[in-house]
Structures are given as C-alpha cells and as structure tokens.
Amino acid sequence: MEQYTVNQLAKLASVSVRTLHHYDQIGLLKPGERKRSGYRYYGESELYRLQQILFYRELDFPLEEIRLLLDDPRFNRETALLFHREKLQQRQRRLQVLLHTLDETLHQLKKEEKMSNYDMLYKGFRKEKVQALESEVAEKYGAATLDETKTRLNSLDKATVLALQKEGDEINLALSKLMHLQADDPRVQEWVKKHHQYTTSFYPADLTVYRAWAQLYVEDERFKATYDKVKPGLAAFLSKAMLVYCLRV
Amino acid sequence: MEQYTVNQLAKLASVSVRTLHHYDQIGLLKPGERKRSGYRYYGESELYRLQQILFYRELDFPLEEIRLLLDDPRFNRETALLFHREKLQQRQRRLQVLLHTLDETLHQLKKEEKMSNYDMLYKGFRKEKVQALESEVAEKYGAATLDETKTRLNSLDKATVLALQKEGDEINLALSKLMHLQADDPRVQEWVKKHHQYTTSFYPADLTVYRAWAQLYVEDERFKATYDKVKPGLAAFLSKAMLVYCLRV
DNA sequence: TAAAACTATCACGTAAGGTGAGAGTCAAGC
DNA sequence: GCTTGACTCTCACCTTACGTGATAGTTTTA
Numbered sequence: 186m187e188q189y190t191v192n193q194l195a196k197l198a199s200v201s202v203r204t205l206h207h208y209d210q211i212g213l214l215k216p217g218e219r220k221r222s223g224y225r226y227y228g229e230s231e232l233y234r235l236q237q238i239l240f241y242r243e244l245d246f247p248l249e250e251i252r253l254l255l256d257d258p259r260f261n262r263e264t265a266l267l268f269h270r271e272k273l274q275q276r277q278r279r280l281q282v283l284l285h286t287l288d289e290t291l292h293q294l295k296k297e298e299k300m301s302n303y304d305m306l307y308k309g310f311r312k313e314k315v316q317a318l319e320s321e322v323a324e325k326y327g328a329a330t331l332d333e334t335k336t337r338l339n340s341l342d343k344a345t346v347l348a349l350q351k352e353g354d355e356i357n358l359a360l361s362k363l364m365h366l367q368a369d370d371p372r373v374q375e376w377v378k379k380h381h382q383y384t385t386s387f388y389p390a391d392l393t394v395y396r397a398w399a400q401l402y403v404e405d406e407r408f409k410a411t412y413d414k415v416k417p418g419l420a421a422f423l424s425k426a427m428l429v430y431c432l433r434v
Numbered sequence: 435m436e437q438y439t440v441n442q443l444a445k446l447a448s449v450s451v452r453t454l455h456h457y458d459q460i461g462l463l464k465p466g467e468r469k470r471s472g473y474r475y476y477g478e479s480e481l482y483r484l485q486q487i488l489f490y491r492e493l494d495f496p497l498e499e500i501r502l503l504l505d506d507p508r509f510n511r512e513t514a515l516l517f518h519r520e521k522l523q524q525r526q527r528r529l530q531v532l533l534h535t536l537d538e539t540l541h542q543l544k545k546e547e548k549m550s551n552y553d554m555l556y557k558g559f560r561k562e563k564v565q566a567l568e569s570e571v572a573e574k575y576g577a578a579t580l581d582e583t584k585t586r587l588n589s590l591d592k593a594t595v596l597a598l599q600k601e602g603d604e605i606n607l608a609l610s611k612l613m614h615l616q617a618d619d620p621r622v623q624e625w626v627k628k629h630h631q632y633t634t635s636f637y638p639a640d641l642t643v644y645r646a647w648a649q650l651y652v653e654d655e656r657f658k659a660t661y662d663k664v665k666p667g668l669a670a671f672l673s674k675a676m677l678v679y680c681l682r683v
Numbered sequence: 684t685a686a687a688a689c690t691a692t693c694a695c696g697t698a699a700g701g702t703g704a705g706a707g708t709c710a711a712g713c
Numbered sequence: 714g715c716t717t718g719a720c721t722c723t724c725a726c727c728t729t730a731c732g733t734g735a736t737a738g739t740t741t742t743a
Contacts (some may be wrong), residue, residue, distance in 0.1 A: 227458055240536070269536060343653075400588075404592075441720065455722090473722075
C-alpha cells in the first residue's frame with residue numbers, strides 16, 4: 186500500500202500543499218495515517234476521494250457542500266462521475282457559445298458595424314443553470330413579438346449556417362485546384378491556413394491536434410471519402426499539406 | 435445613445451448589481467454618466483468594456499490586472515479578443531482531457547481494476563498555463579519519453595475525434611430505427627435531445643437556431659442527402675422531431 | 684552527524700463579491 | 714399632486730478558499 190506525503194500528493198494532483206492542509210483542517214480530506222511526528226500520509230482511498238473533490242471543485246461546488254456529498258452514506262462514485270460528465274459537457278457547450286459570441290464580436294468589429302442587439306455581447310457568460318430561458322423572453326416581449334422575432338432570426342440563422350457550409354466547400358474546392366502544386370507551395374499553405382481557422386471554429390484544434398487530424402485524413406475511411414469525393418487524391422494531398430503547415434508555424 | 439441602469443446592465447450581462455458597484459469602486463468600470471441623484475448610467479462604450487472584463491474574468495485574471503490591461507494605451511480590442519479565443523480553446527482542450535480522465539476512471543471502476551498509475555486520476559485538473567510545459571516534461575523524463583508522450587497524446591486526439599464521429603453515427607442510427615414512431619414520442623424526443631447537444635458541441639445552437647436548422651434538413655439538398663443516406667426519409671422525420679422538440683422545451 | 688529539504692502549527696492577509704441596513708429616487712396610477 | 718412599490722445609493726461587516734510568512738520539529742542525503 187503506497188503512501189504519499191503532502192508534497193508528493195500535491196504534485197501528483199497539481200494542488201498546493203496548503204490546499205491539502207486546508208482540506209484536512211475543514212475535514213474534507215483527512216490523511217489515512219498520521220505518524221507520531223505529525224506528518225500526513227495519504228493512501229489509495231484518499232487519492233480517489235481527492236479526485237472526486239477536484240471534480241466537484243472544477244464545477245464550482247463549495248467545499249462544505251462537497252464534504253456533505255462525499256460523506257453522505259448514499260454517495261456512489263459511479264453516479265457522481267456520470268454527473269460530472271454531464272456537467273463538464275455542459276460547460277464545454279457553454280464555452281462553445283462563448284467562442285461564438287467572441288467570433289461574432291470580432292466580425293462586427295471588423296465591419297465597424299453597430300450592434301443591433303447588445304444582448305449578443307454577453308451570450309455564454311452566465312454560468313450554467315439554464316432552466317427558464319425561453320419563458321423569460323416570452324414574458325419580456327409578449328408572445329406576438331416572439332413569433333416575429335423568431336421567424337426573422339430564423340432566416341438569418343439559416344443563412345449563417347449555409348454560409349458556413351459554403352465556406353467549407355470553397356476551401357475544399359480551392360485546394361482541389363491546387364493539387365498539381367507542391368504541398369509546401371505558399372498558395373497551398375495559404376488555403377491550409379484558412380482550413381485550419383475554419384476547423385477551429387468547430388473544434389478546438391491547436392497545432393498538435395491539427396496534426397493528429399492530418400493523419401486521420403488518410404487513415405480513416407470516413408474522412409478520406411469525404412475529401413476524395415471533391416476530387417480523388419485530395420485527402421492525401423491535404424493531409425500532407427496540413428503536416429507541412431504544422432511544421433512551418 | 436442608449437443608457438442602462440445598474441439593474442438593466444446587470445441583467446443583460448448576467449452579473450449582479452453588487453458586481454457593478456464593486457467594479458465602479460475599484461475603478462474597473464465606471465458609469466458613463468452619473469445623475470445628480472447619484473444613479474449610475476452606462477452607455478455603449480461601457481458595454482464593450484464590460485464584455486472585455488468578463489472575457490478576462492472567465493480566464494481567471496484578477497480584476498486589478500484587467501484594469502491595468504484595459505487602461506493601457508496600447509490596449510487593442512481585436513488583439514485582446516484573439517487572445518481570449520486562444521485561451522478559451524485551450525480551456526476547451528483541458529476539459530476534453532478531463533473528460534477523458536473521467537471516462538478512464540469510470541472504465542477502471544467497472545472493471546474493478548487497480549490503477550497501474552495513479553497519475554492518471556488527475557490529468558486535466560491543472561489550470562492552463564502551459565507555456566513551459568514541453569520543456570518541463572523534457573527536463574523531467576528526458577527527450578525519449580517526450581516523444582512517447584507526444585504520440586500518445588496524438589492518438590488521444592485522434593480517438594477523440596473518432597469518438598465524436600461515432601457518437602453522431604449512433605444518434606443517427608438510433609433515430610433511423612425509431613422512424614415508425616410519432617415525432618413527439620418520448621423515445622424519439624430523447625434522442626433528439628442528444629442530437630441537439632451533439633450539434634451544440636460544434637455550433638452553439640440555441641432553440642431558435644436549432645429550429646431554423648430543422649427547416650434546413652428538408653429545404654437544403656446537402657443536409658437532406660446526408661441524413662437520407664442513413665435511411666431514406668430520415669431527414670424529414672428528424673426535421674419534424676426537431677421542431678416538436680423546440681416547441682416542447 | 685550536519686546540512687538540506689520537508690513538514691507542522693499558528694496566524695494574519697486577500698480577492699471578489701454577498702448580505703443586510705438605512706435613506707434617497709423614480710415611474711405609475713389615482 | 715401624492716402615494717406606493719420598485720429601484721438605487723452608500724456604508725460596513727461577512728465569507729470562501731486558500732496565500733504567505735514565522736517559527737519549530739523531522740527526515741533524508743552527503
């Protein structure tokens with residue numbers, strides 16, 4: 186049975202020693218054993234408990250509440266993990282909204298346009314609670330305006346989505362026409378850059394992820410098919426060009 | 435020029451009135467105007483400033499530092515937004531790792547297996563600072579292990595993307611098998627909810643956007659083709675079910 | 684066996700607001 | 714014009730989750 190000192194555990198879990206002291210003090214995480222010297226030693230079950238604590242903390246639960254939850258005899262680790270999973274995914278979606286808000290703001294900034302609706306500036310900041318949302322809008326503006334607003338937004342939203350799709354098509358098309366060039370040709374790389382930016386608006390791909398992706402374009406049938414449908418050989422070509430791009434930047 | 439009272443701005447930006455008072459007090463966000471009554475009124479430029487503040491706050495910047503940044507004459511809104519973008523994506527990736535850690539833990543829990551390496555319990559908890567990461571790892575374990583780590587991460591990224599794709603496939607498949615039911619059947623709606631969450635992880639579709647999307651599934655050939663390829667008629671079925679979903683929630 | 688490296692317990696400090704209390708202000712309806 | 718309910722103001726003390734020493738004992742390493 187392995188034993189960890191404060192320092193060792195702190196490093197392992199990326200928390201400070203003070204944090205462990207604190208958790209001991211408030212009875213949230215007590216060491217499995219205390220030598221007569223007073224030193225704290227943590228064992229396996231403490232490691233699991235700490236993981237749980239950190240998951241809850243990540244979700245902004247107050248420590249006192251975490252303690253109550255973990256000490257409740259009805260506590261079940263698997264249920265808790267599934268709960269965390271749900272909430273973390275929720276947070277991911279919130280971040281996605283936030284990124285979208287950011288891109289919209291950037292877009293308006295470039296066009297030097299005035300906002301029609303300042304509301305847009307703040308979408309995604311509210312910490313996840315989500316419940317009564319639609320009803321609030323209805324209350325605010327009345328049902329009639331709601332419908333009108335809805336249909337107007339409707340066509341705008343459709344246009345946005347279609348535009349996004351079109352942008353993707355354009356990038357693919359442009360690249361397919363450059364397949365006679367070398368992968369490291371500036372004209373190719375320019376479009377790869379666009380491709381990279383385009384993909385990051387959907388998926389958080391930094392260069393390492395993007396690089397992993399490049400491999401998928403040739404390894405995975407689904408990816409390969411999608412691109413080769415535009416023009417046979419595009420998948421392999423793009424994959425190579427992406428790798429070059431990653432190395433260059 | 436529109437003017438917002440504390441309450442109005444607080445609601446708009448999902449912060450508390452107290453927070454606005456506090457920001458005024460520390461000189462982070464001063465109202466554009468103060469009536470003789472002492473009431474605070476905020477104008478357009480304050481709205482933008484608040485957005486910036488919230489982005490920085492989301493990234494755990496201390497308020498004092500935010501103030502210094504925003505008041506620096508070299509401050510540029512576009513540069514700042516691009517910085518936020520980078521960091522938010524970094525956080526998304528951290529959450530991704532955290533979810534992976536969670537799934538691994540769940541997996542081990544079910545198999546009732548012992549962990550070979552407790553280190554795994556805590557991947558993704560460390561808040562992003564990241565700069566000197568590679569160098570740190572290299573220092574610690576030597577260059578050889580670094581490469582290994584890289585390829586492992588690589589495969590994790592690939593696995594994540596493939597898992598995402600698989601999730602999409604599963605949802606489509608499940609729905610295609612429920613086409614004999616009514617669109618408002620709970621079993622159908624359950625999967626529509628998953629579909630909605632799934633799409634949101636790529637593109638933040640609130641209910642109005644999702645509704646617009648529903649129409650695209652029948653109006654736009656590209657969308658239609660994608661779904662009808664799974665099973666003819668799925669596009670229309672899903673479209674209807676999505677509309678029901680939007681009205682129900 | 685001494686130095687270097689940890690660890691322990693106070694104890695006070697801090698950031699970002701929460702939570703009233705007491706008093707002035709504004710908009711609407713009568 | 715007056716009342717009433719909903720806002721708003723300032724002060725001031727409270728809270729959470731640790732950070733940051735100070736001082737003193739313990740373990741490990743040379």
